Amino acid sequence: MLRILAAGLFMISTVQAEEFASSDELKNLVHQDCGSCHGLTLKGGLGPDIRPDTLSHYDAETLTTVVLDGIPGTAMPPWRPLISEGDAKRIAEYLLQGELK
Numbered sequence: 001m002l003r004i005l006a007a008g009l010f011m012i013s014t015v016q017a018e019e020f021a022s023s024d025e026l027k028n029l030v031h032q033d034c035g036s037c038h039g040l041t042l043k044g045g046l047g048p049d050i051r052p053d054t055l056s057h058y059d060a061e062t063l064t065t066v067v068l069d070g071i072p073g074t075a076m077p078p079w080r081p082l083i084s085e086g087d088a089k090r091i092a093e094y095l096l097q098g099e100l101k
Ligand code: HEC
Pocket: 029, 030, 033, 034, 035, 036, 037, 038, 046, 047, 048, 049, 050, 054, 055, 063, 066, 067, 071, 074, 075, 076, 077, 079, 091, 095
């Protein structure tokens, strides 16, 4: 019984660890996937400039919601199906600060 429980816990922790992308993976995602609309350097394209100075009116929480749910009625898509909430929050912080810890 205990062994089954331990195996279960191990699986849960493995799954959670996989949910979080590495900083490099997240940066790639932002510049490639977000960049396909916002420009590789994020200074705008089809989508607007999303560099830190432009986004200063956002707080991290609102920005996380924009990333997860997109902006309905516009070309800005929801990323909830593809990224975890934790990673969306890290992306928001990356966009605000211009660096990823
Ligand atoms: C299919 C194109 C497309 C992709 C891919 C895309 N966006 Fe957008 N995004 C847009 C458009 C278009 C807008 C402007 C919507 C509007 O009219 O308000 C926008 C708006 C935004 C805004 C709000 C900007 C502001 O000044 O209010 C943020 C932040 C943002 N996107 C972040 C991201 C992030 C982060 C990603 C990647 C995870 C991403 N976008 C991927 C098209 C895209």
